[in-house]
Amino acid sequence: MITTRNIAERLELSVSTVGRALADDPRISERTKLRVRKAAAEMGYVADRAARMMRGAPSNVVGLVIPDIRNGFYSTIAHELSRTLESRGHQLILSETDDDRMRELRHLTELSASRVAGVLIVPTARPHRESVRLLTPLAHAQLLRRHPALGAQWFGIDDHQVLKESTSHLVAQGHTRIGYVGGAAELPTGSERLRGFRSALKDAGLPEEAGLATLGKPSSVTYGRRAVRLLLDATVPPTALVTGSVQLTLAVLEELESLGVDVPRELSVVGFGDEPGFSWWGPGLTTVRLPVTDMAADCALWLLHRLTTKPLDDTAYTSVLPGSLIVRGSTAPPRATPRRSR
Amino acid sequence: MITTRNIAERLELSVSTVGRALADDPRISERTKLRVRKAAAEMGYVADRAARMMRGAPSNVVGLVIPDIRNGFYSTIAHELSRTLESRGHQLILSETDDDRMRELRHLTELSASRVAGVLIVPTARPHRESVRLLTPLAHAQLLRRHPALGAQWFGIDDHQVLKESTSHLVAQGHTRIGYVGGAAELPTGSERLRGFRSALKDAGLPEEAGLATLGKPSSVTYGRRAVRLLLDATVPPTALVTGSVQLTLAVLEELESLGVDVPRELSVVGFGDEPGFSWWGPGLTTVRLPVTDMAADCALWLLHRLTTKPLDDTAYTSVLPGSLIVRGSTAPPRATPRRSR
DNA sequence: TTGAAAGCGCTAACAC
């Protein structure tokens, strides 16, 4: 490894002169600066960030703590953040939790030890006390999910509106018995989406029994598929289905296909998010497009601002973006005669 | 920030005693260790990694340099690496290049400054000289693409075999005029896949004109869609199409759908990779499943081994995994009468 | 069993 000292020795200068030359200090003569820069380039000198940080230089790393990068939702966020942060010389550390609070804690400890400049987190349902403590002194914001203990900076989508909108679309078509396959209510997103679902039914004057909600791990394909069978096997099965997460939508679509359900004749379906391929499924999936890119962009800008503003400005900041319904072929009015139980 | 010194002052001990107690040094009494550990936990002490690294501690960060995390290919790799590396206390820095060699260079400079323990890279077509130099002293391996200047450690899939297999499938069905939409030949993957495509035709005794190859940026949707139109507009259009990248496959499928091409009656199609949704497209896409997870797992294990083995062991290491054809409905024998030119 | 001191690479205050 090449240090300023190596350069200094080679040029018979002091380390401080070398350091100043590299920092383009006005007190150093042009000639010396040129010599130093030339030597540095030749020797392949790269300043040691660890040493700089010990001298109080601000960290340039930002931690991104998410459940699973394979989820298109999160990879979009990662991409957008990476792109924006990179322009200001920041680096992104990727930490996956798989919704396990202990993994979340371990990651936050590591990030803390690395003295990250900031953290963007999609928190688990109930973060560990210690996780809260680690996060507190850091510049940080929550994404999508929002846990009260983790501060007042949050960027997300309007989960309530999104599910209300997809459910209302079904109600408008005349469905009076609608199934919901969503994420656990202990997750803030899960409970908001469930609320949106119920709210749409209520606003339409439908009784509570009109909604058949199933909840489970939002990333579990197994749960999603089982939920579909469960709902369709009911004595009076629903005539329509709404989903409450991208992964669950994928699972539901797979299950419906393998069961050979005739969509939208037998059953109408509204998805969540608009992944590539959703338009190809069956008659084309009616779904809600989510402004994930915009959300991530907002968040990246906020973080950059937050990191460059000296004082620990912890003003509450909330950004809620709405989703928009995309109507394709998977939804239609229910058949006059209710579907036979299977 | 809490330091060992803070703990030492509070407990009226010396920093060295505190440091040793935390390191579980046998010379320290149990009583002192307990006191120190208790205080550390209470105060929320987290050892500063920068300081440790200055003392020569090995870095625990690994850089992952890829074109774009949104590509399912790369997010799978990132997930697998993250999962495995995490188990040994490593962290992953995500660097996106978008196939721009200057961005690649900037990222490598940053990673170098961060004293990363290792780098896993999907190199751009022609990495910068300086990038090569930065990478040389680091533990590193190439993924998928292989550039001779970047060393002899490589993990990838058998691009030649994959395209040969998908093309042969079409040849076996009787196609004698096959279009190929692939990535630029300046990329090692691009040229290997093109070779595989041609090799399948040659082995079948077909003339060179049997293959209509189009090459372009492997991640460009615009190029992919244009390529389809170009091929189908030829005086004697192909009766089948093979693709040479995941993104191009998506683009081709979209274009074929919007053109309303009747697959497989008018045209047979074989894709690349097996993204969610490929099975839903039209009659179901015949494609090649790629062992990306296995590849990433191999790579992660190699890196862990490489990082724990003291000597800079730069033994050449190559891992080539084959893809496997998945036959669905998008391929069929060509119609007896050649398709009319449009 | 514990403490004092040196030093990792860098920068900044203080010389000259």
Add this chain to the structure above:
DNA sequence: GTGTTAGCGCTTTCAA
């Protein structure tokens, strides 16, 4: 315009 020195937080001699 350049050199000397101190110190960031930690580990590791060397002393006691």
